[in-house]
Amino acid sequence: MNVHSINKSKDMPRTREQFDEIRAKSRETIMQSALELFARRGYHGASVSMIAKNAGVSTGLMYNYFKSKTDLLEAIVKHGVMTIGEYMGDIESIEDPQERIAEMVEKTFQIALEDMPFWSLYFNVMMQPDLPEGAQRSFSEFIQSMFTGLEMMFAEAGMPDPEAEAKIFGAILDGVLLHYMFIGKDYPLENVKKLIIEKYSDRQSPK
Amino acid sequence: MNVHSINKSKDMPRTREQFDEIRAKSRETIMQSALELFARRGYHGASVSMIAKNAGVSTGLMYNYFKSKTDLLEAIVKHGVMTIGEYMGDIESIEDPQERIAEMVEKTFQIALEDMPFWSLYFNVMMQPDLPEGAQRSFSEFIQSMFTGLEMMFAEAGMPDPEAEAKIFGAILDGVLLHYMFIGKDYPLENVKKLIIEKYSDRQSPK
Amino acid sequence: MNVHSINKSKDMPRTREQFDEIRAKSRETIMQSALELFARRGYHGASVSMIAKNAGVSTGLMYNYFKSKTDLLEAIVKHGVMTIGEYMGDIESIEDPQERIAEMVEKTFQIALEDMPFWSLYFNVMMQPDLPEGAQRSFSEFIQSMFTGLEMMFAEAGMPDPEAEAKIFGAILDGVLLHYMFIGKDYPLENVKKLIIEKYSDRQSPK
Amino acid sequence: MNVHSINKSKDMPRTREQFDEIRAKSRETIMQSALELFARRGYHGASVSMIAKNAGVSTGLMYNYFKSKTDLLEAIVKHGVMTIGEYMGDIESIEDPQERIAEMVEKTFQIALEDMPFWSLYFNVMMQPDLPEGAQRSFSEFIQSMFTGLEMMFAEAGMPDPEAEAKIFGAILDGVLLHYMFIGKDYPLENVKKLIIEKYSDRQSPK
DNA sequence: TATGAATGAGCCTTCATTCAT
C-alpha cells in the first residue's frame, strides 16, 4: 500500500490493479505447484486436487485460471520454453565459436540443475504420446529452433555436415541430462561436462 | 509344432506340453499387443480392455497370465531388456575395439528401427515417475550394465576418463534415438549414424 | 428520472429514495437477465455467473438482492404471475360472456407472444420437479385461480359441467402455447386462434 | 436352463445367448430406473449414481450400456416414442371417424395413466432447452407425426380447417395431461374425458 | 453498495480388477 492508494475504505471493491496482482500471484502459485508435481509424479500421476492442495488452494480455483488440466500443462510448457529461449539468446551473441560452445554446455547444465522439474517435464512430455498435443508442439518448436541455431553455429565453424553435427551435439546434451535425471547423484556430471567441452574445444570439433 | 508336441491321440486330454504351449502363445500375444499400445498411446493411455481387444482375447484372460497391468508392463520390459542383452552380448565378443564401436552403433540403430515400440516404451518408462518401479528397475539395471560394458571398452582402448567417455557415448546413442523418435522421418538418421562412427573411428576416440 | 429523484445537491449523501431507486433498478435488471437465460437455457443451464454477467453486474451483487438462485427464480415467478393477474383482472370485468371469452383468447396469446421468456419459464417450472417448490407453488396458485375464474364464467354461461368446461378451455390455451413454443414459427397460430374463438362463440359454447 | 443347454460345465464361459440375455435385462433395469427418476426429479435432478443405486447396480455399469447420461435419456425417449407409435397405429385402423376419435381420447389417457413417468419426461424434455437435442428431436418427430395423423383424420371428416382443428385437438390432449400431472388427484380427469368425447362426437366436430 | 477471487460439494465418467459361469 503506498500513498497513491485511493482505496482504503473498508467496503469498497478492490481496484483493478489489486485484482490483477492477486490473479498473477495465484496463477504463479498454481503453475509452480503443478510443475513440481508433474515432474515428480508425471502428468497422469498428479491429480488436479493434489496440485491444488500442494499449492494451498481449493480444487476449483485452478479452473479460474486455466481452462483445464491440459491447459495448465500447456501454460507451464510455454512459459518454460520462453524462459529458456531468453537464456539461450544471450549465448548466441557470443562471438568466438569455441567459447560459445563451451558456454552453451555450461549454461545448459546450469539451467538444468537449477530447474530440474522443468526438464523432467520436458522428457516426460516428449515421450508420452497421450499428452496434450499443444505441450508437445511447444517442445517440438523449441527443439527445432535449438537445432537450427546449432546448425548455423557448426556451419559457421566450417564443419562438413553441420546438420548431423548439430544433431549429435544436441543428442549429447539431451542424452546426458536424461541419464543424469534417471540415475541421479551417482552420475559423474562434472567429469562428463568437462569431457564434452574438451571434445568440442580442440580445433573446431571432435575428430 | 515342435518336438514337444507329440500328440498322443485325438481323444486324449491335452498333455502338459500342449497346455504350456497354449499358455506361452497367449502370453506372447498379449505382451505383443500391450507393447504396441503402450508405445502408441502411453502406459496410461492404453487401457487393459483395449489391450485385450487388440490381442483378440477377453479382459479376464489377461489376468490369467499377468497379475496386473503393472505386472504386464514389467514382463514386457524384462523380456525386452533380455533380448537386447543377447544382441549386445554378440557385439562384446568382437576383438577389434574400432570395429566393435562401429558395430555397436550400427546394431543399436538397427535394433531400434526394428523394434521402435520397445524403445518408445523405454523412454516412456524412464521419464515417467508414476510407473511401476519394477519396470524402471529393469531399465536401470540395463543402463548400468550398458555403461559398465562401455566403460570397460573405453578403458581397454586406453582413454583417460573411460567413465565419462562411456557416458557420452551412451548419451549420443540415447539422445539420437530420443530425437529421432520425437521428430520422425525428417531426422537425418543415416548421416548422423555415419558421423558418429566417423568420430569414434579415427584413432581410438574423438579428440 | 421520475419525480422521486429530487436531487438535493451534488455533495449531499444520497437520500433514502435514491438508494431505493438504485436497488429497484438493479433488482429489475438482474431479474430481467435471469428470466432471459432461464428461458433460453433452462434453470440448470443458466449459471449464476452467466446471469450476473448478462446483467452487467458482479456475481456477488446478485446475492445482495436475492438470497439464492432459488430465491431469484421465485421472485421472477411471483412477479410474472402478478403481472398476468392484473391483465386478467381487466378481462373479467367484461360483461358479455361471448366477448369475454374472445378477449381472453386474444389477450392470452398476445401476452404470451409479448412475453415468451416468461411462458417458457412457466412450462419449464411446471414440468421440472427438482425446481424450487416456491416457484411451483406460485404457478400452482395461479393456475388454480385461473381455473376458478373460468369455472365461474362457464357456470354463468349456463354450461352443464362448468368445471370440466374450464379445464378444457384452459387445456386448449396451455396446449396451444406449449406446442407453439416447441414447434416455433411453423405453427399456424393465427388460424388456430381464430378457430378457438369461433368454437367458443357460436351460442354459448362448443357443442 | 433347458435340455438344449450344452454349457453346464462349471468353468466354461457363458454362451453368447446367456450374455445377450444378461445384457438385455440389465439394460432394461437401468432404463426403467432412469425413467422413474427422470420423471420424479427431472433430468438434472437425477444423478447417474442415483439411477444406478435405484436400479440396484453399480455406478459404472450404466456406461457399459450407454455412452453417457445423455445417451441413456435418448434411448429412453426413443423407446417410449416407439411404443406409443405402436399403440396409435392400432387406433388409426378404426374405420368410423367418430369412434376413432373417441378411442383416441380414451386410449391417450389410458396410456398416460399407465405410463405417467414417461409422460412426465415428455413434458420435461419438451420444455427444457438445455437437454440433449437428440431426445428433443425424437419428441419433435413424434409430435409432428401425431399432428399429421390428426390432420388427415379431420380432413377426412370434412372439417374446413383440418390443420387448426388438429392443433386444437392435440392441444386439448396435451393440455389436459399437463394440468393433470401438475395438479394431481384433484383433477377431474373422468369428467373432462367425457366432455371431450362428447364435444367431438356430436356430428363431426364441436360446433 | 459493488467486486470477483476463493471455496468445496457434487456431478459425470473411466478403468483396473473380480467373478460367476
Add this chain to the structure above:
DNA sequence: CATGAATGAAGGCTCATTCAT
C-alpha cells in the same frame, strides 16, 4: 483355459455461494 458383466474408487470439472476489500 476363457468370457465379459459387474464393481467402485478416483479423476476432471462445474457452479452456487461466501467473503475480504
